[in-house]
Amino acid sequence: MIEIGKFIVGVLIVLGSLLSILTTVGMLRFPDTYTRGHAASKSATLGIMLILIGTALYFWITEGYISGKVILGIVFILMTTPVASHLITRASYNNGVALWKGSVRDDLEKKYKQQKKQ
């Protein structure tokens, strides 16, 4: 029973680490701030969540200790990461960071033009 549990924990932690690595690759490959935000906000959240779930499971299986702090950590990561990425992209749009040249559509432009006129 414990061996199966350890196997599951291993799979979770390896998956989480892989996701984190691929997030980093995405950060390097994507062309502009906004597309990088996609990679950072999604894959990083799930990667860290998987690693933390693996940690909590490991201590539960091997030592019978349920760590409340790790579970709280998972919840907080899930709540705060999207807000942080939203704020970063919003701040960069406010400061006039241009979209990638391949971008095809920009509905937000009108709003800021109107604000400038007023």
Add this chain to the structure above:
Amino acid sequence: MSFQILLNVIIALLWMFFQNAWNGLAFSKGYLVGIIILFCLRRFFPTRFYIQKLVAIVYLLLLFLVELLKANYSVLKEVIRPTLKIQPGIFALPLEVEKDWEIMLLANMITLTPGTLVVDISDDNSVLYIHAMHIDDVHEAIDDIKNSFEKAIMEVSR
């Protein structure tokens, strides 16, 4: 909703007084009895029976987790594709939900769903500006968000 939960807890406490048993088991039994009583009396409350709302919240949570997995899969596909084949852009999404917390929840869920990222919200809280990875299927994305998330959130707040 909170009033009904409070009532249910009070019924459970009453049950413990009747049994003269002071432990978690008696409380759980009393709580179950309370749920049955509240279900029978549900037409006297101005709001919905609260278990229905609880089910809606759990459904929203599950939807969220499934979408999170899908989002990661779609981002990873873009990351490991040899040639960059994305078509990013910003589109506007008209909102139906009105309360602040509903908009907050919707924005968070959109950020963690496949190929979309919230950039800004209009000043009168009626339009959400979303950055999408593939702009060519915007209408599909709008329909998707409308049908799944907004409906689920409205189901909770109804």
